Amino acid sequence: MRPGTEPLVVVDDVTKTYHRGRPDEVRALRGVSVTVSAGEVLVIEGPSGSGKTSLLTVIGCMSRPTSGQVTIGDRRVSRLTESALTGIRRSTFGFIFQKLHLILDLSVEDNVMLPLVPTGMGAAEMKKRVDEALRAMRIEHRRTAAVGRISGGEQQRTAVARALVNAPTIIIADEPTAHLDGELSAELLAILGQLNDEGTTVVMATHDPRVTAHPAVHRRVVMQDGRIVEGGAG
Amino acid sequence: MRRHLKLLDFALASLRRRPLKSWGLVVVYAFTVAVVASVLLLTRAIREEAAQILVAAPELTVQRVVGGRHEPIPLSYGDAIRGLPGVMGVEARFWGYTYDAVTDSTITVMGASEGLQGLEMIEGRLPTTATECAVGAGVAEMWGAGTGGEVILVDAESTGVPYEVVGVFRAPSEMLTNDLVTMTSVEAAVFLGLPDGTATDLAVRIANPNEVDTVAAKIKRAHPDSRPITRSEVLRTYDAVFHWRSGMMLAVFSGALVAFAILAWDKATGLSAEERREIGILKAIGWDTADVLELKVWEGLTISLTSLMLGLIAAMVHVFVLGAPLLVPVLRGWSVLFPELRPAPFVDPYMLFAIAFLTVVPYVAATVAPSWKAAITDPDEVVRG
Structure with missing residues (x-):
């Protein structure tokens, strides 16, 4: 899918400091500005400690910036309450974590269902959504298996299915191929490309050249020491 | 929801x-x-x-205390108490304990010539002669002694005295009667070594429950060595x-x-x-x-x-x-x-x-x-x- 011109996420001069005022203070983001357009696949590159994950968490409303503005759609989210941020996270984003972060003793379908549990959605609608996500990830046949007992590739697909189940506008993926072999990486990138074709915006942090070189990627920005050093302009 | x-x-x-x-x-x-x-x-x-x-207990029990000890109470005290206004009747009670070394049990011995309120005979009858006794169900079970059997109790002189069991009883509450042996009042007094003309205590029946404390105070005044105990005090x-x-x-x-x-x-x-x-x-x-x-x-x-x-x-x-x-x-x-x-x-x-x-x-x-x-x-x- 070709990205639109309308900005979906605007990050404006954002800083993020952890443990502020303490000896172990970390300035993870130092005045970062970036825009993500609707339908875009954006890759954030950079070495470890460059601020990629911090930028993802700020974009994904998992943490508030120390200063600066973040706008999702037409909503400024930088100073919203925790509850409001949760609402946006739930309705707008799907997350794929580097370590997958699945609950190993829950079944595949229960893991996929997790984001829907607190929404109050009806059982039939919930089942329909879970079925669709499992089918899209071709993991339907393993739905009752405990996640701890399935293969790494199946776990990866379960994590993606969980990210899709709430029909997100934006998928945030943090080092999604870090622990995958070449075949599984290619499979995951193909899935993300397919999701993008269907209209989902994708923001990925990675230092994997296979990801950067993938044809589905529209744009890349490079970070170093908490700053964008290449490709920052939206 | x-x-x-x-x-x-x-x-x-x-x-x-x-x-x-x-x-x-x-x-x-x-x-x-x-x-x-x-x-x-x-x-x-x-x-x-x-x-x-205690529902079946007398409204007032009178004991005699000498030197801080519970001592047998003279029956003459009962005659005096009987004359107090509000008193319906006075009954001398003869009771005490004996120890059975064989079963390692403490048994309550009580004189019950006229019967005891609330007792229900399971079998037999209450004793009528000096050589008879009736036993509670727990005692009968422990000793394996039913009606017609014999039990030996150690009296105040530390002498084993044989008694024929003529009845077994129980009560709505088994708390006390289960370790109880009854005999005639005269025999109980002899068995427990009570001096002639004395009882263990006196049970006083009072017509108006509201007057119990008043009667108790009058008894105390008339007999300073007495200790009237009301039912409510026992309950407390x-x-x-x-x-x-x-x-x-x-x-x-x-x-x-x-x-x-x-x-x-x-x-x-x-x-x-x-x-x-x-x-x-x-x-x-x-x-x-x-x-x-x-x-x-x-x-x-x-x-x-x-x-x-x-x-x-x-x-x-x-x-x-x-x-x-x-x-x-x-x-x-x-x-x-x-x-x-x-x-x-x-x-x-x-x-x-x-x-x-x-x-x-x-x-x-x-x-x-x-x-x-x-x-x-x-x-x-x-x-x-």
């Missing part, structure tokens, strides 16, 4: 995922509830029994004794309670790295802090209410069905021959509420507090972790 049900469903699934921890907590928790509830239920049952016994003493005993028992079990508290606190508050990680994942994928806390409240309520129910059921079976075999020896330690106790099932709602409040609320609080600390953490920590 659907959201709450879904969270409850997920909480139950979470507990099922950790069966060892969940059931371990339930077992220890239920045991603690069962111990506390058993003590409270049994104490109340015994106090009810005591109150039942029983109450105090059993309250004290239950308090002692709870104190003895306080070690177990503290151990439970430590275990519960440790299990409930010691969020494992896995649980902390799970909370982080839930937050990251769109759960609110309130959702996480509700999940933990459901988990805590499920554990604590299940344990409470199981503990209460165990306590009721222990006390009301089995007769509290684990606690009775302590709570009724004044007698060696224990009457069999079958207290009527009675549950005090206030007691239930107290047990529930003292166990469920602290447990749920102990479960939620650490989860709250984990749940207010920014979800980005899990992503970074």
Whole structure:
């Protein structure tokens, strides 16, 4: 899918400091500005400690910036309450974590269902959504298996299915191929490309050249020491 | 509503995922509830029994105290008391204790020529001659001595005296009559070594219950060495004794309670790295802090209410069905021959509420507090972790 011109996420001069005022203070983001357009696949590159994950968490409303503005759609989210941020996270984003972060003793379908549990959605609608996500990830046949007992590739697909189940506008993926072999990486990138074709915006942090070189990627920005050093302009 | 049900469903699934921890907590928790509830239920049952016994007791009992000791009371005191206004009748009572070394039992011996109020003969009759006695059901069972049999009791001179058993009796409350042997009043006085013209105490019947204290004061004035004891005073003493005993028992079990508290606190508050990680994942994928806390409240309520129910059921079976075999020896330690106790099932709602409040609320609080600390953490920590 070709990205639109309308900005979906605007990050404006954002800083993020952890443990502020303490000896172990970390300035993870130092005045970062970036825009993500609707339908875009954006890759954030950079070495470890460059601020990629911090930028993802700020974009994904998992943490508030120390200063600066973040706008999702037409909503400024930088100073919203925790509850409001949760609402946006739930309705707008799907997350794929580097370590997958699945609950190993829950079944595949229960893991996929997790984001829907607190929404109050009806059982039939919930089942329909879970079925669709499992089918899209071709993991339907393993739905009752405990996640701890399935293969790494199946776990990866379960994590993606969980990210899709709430029909997100934006998928945030943090080092999604870090622990995958070449075949599984290619499979995951193909899935993300397919999701993008269907209209989902994708923001990925990675230092994997296979990801950067993938044809589905529209744009890349490079970070170093908490700053964008290449490709920052939206 | 659907959201709450879904969270409850997920909480139950979470507990099922950790069966060892969940059931371990339930077992220890239920045991603690069962111990506390058993003590409270049994104490109340015994106090009810005591109150039942005293219904048949005289409004006023008069003893004689010399040098701080209980001494036999002259029958002439009874004649004087009988003449006081409001007194309907005075009955001399002859009673005391004897020890049976063979069964290691303390037996109550009582003169009962005219019968005893509330006694029900199971077989035979009350004694009418000096060589006869009737025994309570517990005594008959322990000695294997039914009607027609013979028992030997050690009198005040330490001499074994044979008696023919002519009857076996019981009473609505088995608390006292089960270790009781009755004989004629004259024989009881001789057996217990009471001096001629004296009794153990005097039972005074009073026409108007409101005048009991007035009559008691008059008796005390007329006979300064007498000690009038009203029924309400005895009841208060029983109450105090059993309250004290239950308090002692709870104190003895306080070690177990503290151990439970430590275990519960440790299990409930010691969020494992896995649980902390799970909370982080839930937050990251769109759960609110309130959702996480509700999940933990459901988990805590499920554990604590299940344990409470199981503990209460165990306590009721222990006390009301089995007769509290684990606690009775302590709570009724004044007698060696224990009457069999079958207290009527009675549950005090206030007691239930107290047990529930003292166990469920602290447990749920102990479960939620650490989860709250984990749940207010920014979800980005899990992503970074």
